[in-house]
Amino acid sequence: MASPQPRIGVVTYLGSNDDHDALWALAALDAEAVPVWHGEEELPDLDAVVLPGGFSYGDYLRCGAIARFSPATAAVHAFAEAGGLVLGICNGFQVLCEAGLLPGALMRNESLRFVCRDVALVVERDDLPFTSRCAQGQQLVIPVKHGDGRYVPPADLDASQVVLRYLDNPNGSADDIAGVCNERGNVMGLMPHPEHAVDPLLGSADGALILASLVEAARRRALAAV
Amino acid sequence: MRATVLVRPKPGILDPQGEAVESALEHLGFAVAGARVGKVVDLELDAADEAGARAQVEQMCEQLLANPLIESYEIELYG
Numbered sequence: 392m393a394s395p396q397p398r399i400g401v402v403t404y405l406g407s408n409d410d411h412d413a414l415w416a417l418a419a420l421d422a423e424a425v426p427v428w429h430g431e432e433e434l435p436d437l438d439a440v441v442l443p444g445g446f447s448y449g450d451y452l453r454c455g456a457i458a459r460f461s462p463a464t465a466a467v468h469a470f471a472e473a474g475g476l477v478l479g480i481c482n483g484f485q486v487l488c489e490a491g492l493l494p495g496a497l498m499r500n501e502s503l504r505f506v507c508r509d510v511a512l513v514v515e516r517d518d519l520p521f522t523s524r525c526a527q528g529q530q531l532v533i534p535v536k537h538g539d540g541r542y543v544p545p546a547d548l549d550a551s552q553v554v555l556r557y558l559d560n561p562n563g564s565a566d567d568i569a570g571v572c573n574e575r576g577n578v579m580g581l582m583p584h585p586e587h588a589v590d591p592l593l594g595s596a597d598g599a600l601i602l603a604s605l606v607e608a609a610r611r612r613a614l615a616a617v
Numbered sequence: 618m619r620a621t622v623l624v625r626p627k628p629g630i631l632d633p634q635g636e637a638v639e640s641a642l643e644h645l646g647f648a649v650a651g652a653r654v655g656k657v658v659d660l661e662l663d664a665a666d667e668a669g670a671r672a673q674v675e676q677m678c679e680q681l682l683a684n685p686l687i688e689s690y691e692i693e694l695y696g
Contacts (some may be wrong), residue, residue: 452656452681452682453684456681456684460681489684495685495686496684496687498631498687499633499634500635501631502633502635503633503634503637530659541631543630543687545686561632563631616618
């Protein structure tokens with residue numbers, strides 16, 4: 392029997408611009424990618440949710456600060472509280488931090504410059520639904536493109552919540568942190584863009600390791616729900 | 618009633634904008650021992666009295682205008 396395609400939603404806020412890349416990458420990795428409009432108060436039946444990159448609501452006030460109040464974010468909050476898998480990429484990471492689903496905040500790059508280049512990362516956790524295809528200590532090359540990616544952790548951040556670190560810190564993030572998860576391990580955010588690195592033609596396919604981990608975890612949940 | 622909210626990066630939080638401004642002021646010949654850059658939000662309020670207005674604006678700051686992890690805020694009220 393063919394395994395079912397897991398349904399993974401991608402939220403489009405006003406100002407999201409990597410939503411279609413995320414939808415494309417998830418579909419290429421054999422998920423049913425489901426667009427979710429920011430005004431939706433309830434999510435469709437989904438096995439995971441991705442909050443994509445971009446500049447939601449113009450990133451006014453602080454990145455992610457306004458998106459936190461959109462109806463779809465409230466629905467994602469409830470989905471995550473119920474144990475649902477949520478991955479935030481770049482602006483999506485900023486939204487998850489502002490929404491309190493992830494610890495910390497993302498501030499202006501130390502250099503004050505927008506950075507857009509491939510970065511090398513090291514995997515700290517390979518036991519999460521987002522990293523099961525990776526190995527601890529493995530190096531990944533995935534592009535970043537942001538002006539506000541400097542991660543500021545809360546004073547009490549548990550080191551075990553750090554999922555990815557930069558080998559060559561592009562933004563001044565504390566302790567080279569590139570990606571974190573919540574304590575429960577069902578919500579993760581990262582500044583690099585795995586959806587831009589799913590095919591060797593794009594310069595790297597390392598992002599597919601993260602997204603394929605998510606697709607696999609979502610598929611297991613879809614099967615368990617049948 | 619009007620209110621002004623001053624939002625500042627908390628002490629200890631790196632403020633590269635402040636450092637850039639400090640460096641630019643030094644280039645202009647000013648002796649500056651430090652600069653921090655924050656935000657100002659001017660509000661027009663519909664509130665009966667000062668206590669009510671302050672309570673409202675504090676809620677606004679806690680819920681939206683400032684991120685308590687990285688920013689502090691100060692509220693000024695005008696009649």
